[in-house]
Amino acid sequence: MNYNTLIFDLDGTLLNSLDDLANSVNYALEKLNLPTRSNEDIQSFVGNGIEKLIELSIPEKTSYDKFAKCLFLFKNNYSKNMMVLTKPYDGIIDLLKYLKEKNYKIAIVSNKFQEGVTDLNNHYFSEYIQVAIGKSPDRRKKPYPDAVFTAIDELGVSIENCLYIGDSEVDIQTAKNTNLKSVGVTWGFRDKESLKNLGADYIIDTPEDLLSII
Structure with a gap:
């Protein structure tokens, strides 16, 4: 794909x-x-x-x-x-930099409140990510597909070419509910075994591993 x-x-x-x-x-x-x-x-x-x-x-x-x-x-x-000890995981900035250079479209979809998502994206990722969707009263939160569809609309892309990357059961279910392939990351808040049991389509151990999938 x-x-x-x-x-x-x-x-x-x-x-x-x-x-x-x-x-x-x-x-x-x-x-x-x-x-x-x-x-x-x-x-x-x-x-x-x-x-x-x-x-x-x-x-x-x-x-x-x-x-x-x-x-x-x-x-x-x-x-x-929210920005005292928070930092991007090792390899994330390098990955985003590469993706931007190669003209990939990138979005964030989170269950964190919208103001928080906007502030964190502006602080850490604004150079690479223009669309950052958080929790809002006008759409259901993940694992409902609403926020992902909003991101796809804002990016102006076709859903067939999208891949969803996350670290938890909510993310894997969101991908399923949106009919997207899911990538589970083992460096986050759940372990590899959990991601496997949840049915992630791909599981990666480092940000760089994503390149072999795309």
Whole structure:
């Protein structure tokens, strides 16, 4: 297959954002006198947007009121601290540079809130990626295909030539729901075994490995 369009997940695929996410979750939990979470916990909770992240981070049977406060505290803190420890994974910038030189179309599709996706893309990838789609009230989040279709429309490309790259079960399911081939990356928030069990069409260990697929 000849792919000319690559749609990437953000957290766990392009960016290692785990420390900043964990720090902001624990900031919110501490403010509400709730038990904090380990980085391993947070790693297993990400992928479905910040509402789900907070829902999984707070103790079971926590009141909705406390959940809403925790979400507000997290988002407020994270918005100011999302670029403290976050950085692209090794090899990502080199890959994006190569893809741009070869005229591939590139987009980000994430379940992170749109303002966060826009800010992170502008800060780290604006030279290479023009279309960056996040969570928005006017479309369903992944694994629904809505955001991927939005990205394809904005790029002005044909869906037949698109490939979807991500690190989690949400990403593999999103690709299936959009009828795209999926590439699972092992450097993110899930391991190779999980990606294999989820049915990823391809699994890669380094960003450079993507070149052998496209």
